[in-house]
Amino acid sequence: MGYVTSLIVMLGAAPAVQEDGQWTMPAKDYAASRYSGLTGINTANVKRLRAAWSFSTGVLAGHEGQPLVVNNTMYVVTPYPNVLYAFDLTEEGYPLKWKYRPYVNPAAIGIACCDVINRGAFYAQGKIVYNLLDGHTVAVDAATGKELWRTRVADVNQGESTPMAPLVVRDRVIVGTSGGEYGVRGWVKGLDLESGRIVWTAYNAGPDAEVLAGPETFKPFYDRGRDLARNSWPPDGWKHGGAPVWGWLSYDPALDLLYYGTGNPAPYNAEQRPGDNKWATSVLARRPGDGALIWAYQFTPADNWDYDSVQEMILADLAIKGRRRKVLVHFDKNGFAYTIDRATGEVLVAEPYVTVNWARRVSLATGRPELDSTKLTGASRGNVTDICPTLEGGKNQQPAAYSPQTGLFYVPTNNMCMDYQTAPVTYLAGTPYMGVSAPYKPGPGGHLGAFIAWDAARGKKLWEIREPYPVWSGALATAGGLVFYGTLDGWLKAADAKSGAVLWKFKVGSGVVGNPITFTGPDRRQYVAVYAGFGGDWFLLSGDVRSDDPADVRPPAGFMPDIARHTSLGGIIWLFAL
């Protein structure tokens, strides 16, 4: 323990030193670690873990995201129509204190690319803050369930929707828009926590003035020049160029920097948007107070493969080549895991964490990938075959965890390759702006996913647990020496964080695409919570997994024809305890 304690003390933006047994923000802490210091459930006793409670949300759709637990209350946001439940954990059976049922415009269903998911809420200063699918951010009184404010931040008529989880820093609520498949112009906004007023808007592409890239403050590590986010596009291309924000945000209080990744440039046919397309497929570091851009780095310049970079930026302090560095660690859709100096944007380590063949390596000198030209795509190139990874990414929305106890990152991954064919498309507001056919196939080994342990200081995989299907749930690491994750075929599993040995599993009734959390109940016992609710991208792509609509019957998915044998849509909240 001495080692662990001293390591935690050294961490600047890192897992809280004092474990209070709550879960107040999506990724547990600002560092996005998804690490809990609780030890009640551990490698020695996890075999005795059992189901303690369950509740149907009443909604059949992908249950991404995770509950919050604050002041002996558990808060759950459902997929569309985005009901907010508050469960009283002090009473037997955990009855509701209240529920909040906002009006959400059903038209938003038609511009939600990948199921009507919601990635969760944030607790701050007595408020539960979250996004409705139809472009509204709401704040609800955590005690009473009364709506405090409701702000329209996005426009469904332009293909904007808002499934992401906000991040609150001091009095600022940070939200972003989805819509990379609908030709939006991606942005993040900073709202006032008290009133909901929009204080600033920062676009991810366009002129410096609208990207909030000031000549005095914006210092990217690799790039030089003005209006990079306008000049790396064809004229006006950035106006419908995508670069949405639908993933996870993190924050370093010492540097006062907010980190988030951006999604794909639009449309998929890269020949319609010659140039690097900054800052799509990038990480951006901003001041939360006024949105000022401090640095940015593009993982996949001129993206040819829909390699969004919205995956979480996990903040940790790691010894790299003998020197302790404040880094962010990011597992990109493009298959590389990046360890980046989070003060400057310098890439320190970039190694593939899944099978990658579109690029040979990432140059640390230039920050750019060295491409395999035979894997470039575009309408004139026809059908380009056997590209790894697929447009689902080596990892997608499913967030990884970092354990300071082991110094390792725990990463849910996909193991698939694809063929990719694009076609020219026309922008029609409110309709898809894509133009792609990209069938998937299993990657090397034949399994479609794996849960892996990653050393981000060295860029090495330590172990993996192979899974028959893409691992679409997030990871949870605990001081009990455990890591938890769920599977698409409906298992919740606990593994030894050191060895990767699976020590416990339970079939939860529907595929897991949400993220397990843990907390201390009023009875002082440790609980693990997770959603069972198949969906997200797999709602679209898994063939006949729905039973709720007699007018929608589909053939099986060629690359995973038997998924519907093991799961169907669901919507269950589970609690587990010893």
Added chain:
Amino acid sequence: MAVRAVAAAPLLALWVTSAQQPAPPSVLYEQHIFAGGAAPPAGKLENPFQGDKKSAQEGEKLFAAFNCDGCHGGGAVGAVGPSLADGRWRYGGADGAMFHSIFYGRPRGMPAFGGILPPDAIWKLVTYLQSLQPATDAATVSWSK
């Protein structure tokens, strides 16, 4: 998945210039129960291109050019939007019901295309969808050996 073979821009220009058409009349939905057993008065729309192969082919191109496949999938087999190739219809499969679905849109996410597509183009889309042959045994999926 079928692949888009057509650049959308020329088609779009063609249709938009001729898109000044009156709205169609209300139609009956054969799936509805009629209260008291009495059907309300309504018009009946018939597909002028019914069964016409060339119209179906043009409809397939429109299905890609107007981004229908972005939601319903190539071949209309279903993606984020429901399958339109299974012979089953959430809002009715008669000519007029399908026309209305495209022209006015539907509440759970189907955009209204009546503002940019003239009736002829919508009928070609209907003709394409009606040309898709659903599997006869779609109701049963079996995994037993």
